[in-house]
Amino acid sequence: MMSQIMEIVIAVHIVIGSAFVLVGSYGLIRLPDLMSRLHGPSKATTLGVGGCLIASVLYFTASEGRLSIQEVLITCFLFLTAPVTAHFIAKAYLHTHKDCPKALPLPKGEHNWSTFDKKPS
Secondary structure (H helix, E strand, C coil): CCCCCCHHHHHHHHHHHHHHHHHHHHHHHHHHHHHHHHHHHHHHHHHHHHHHHCCCCCCCHHHHHCCCCCHHHHHHHHHHHHHHHHHHHHHHHHHHCCHHHHHCCCCCCCCCCCCCCEEEE
């Protein structure tokens, strides 16, 4: 039987995770363009799903007395793949919208945006 403190901790993780998912979903709907919309789901939703998975790990650890490795693996996979996917989508957007580099701020340093640089000779 779980203690009431553990149930509260699990509930807090679920509520916080759900709040992040809600904010990420709202950002996906309301933000104007793809580059803005990409930020909501890739950051906030990753944290939201991660919070719910942590709650699941805590629940099964407290109720069964063993670490539930499936949720840990899913969390690691999610934290590794979501930023990479967002990066690939952003790169694809930059390559398909040729007017986009004019709208980007100038980078600091001597190099330009690496997506549009020529190969070194």
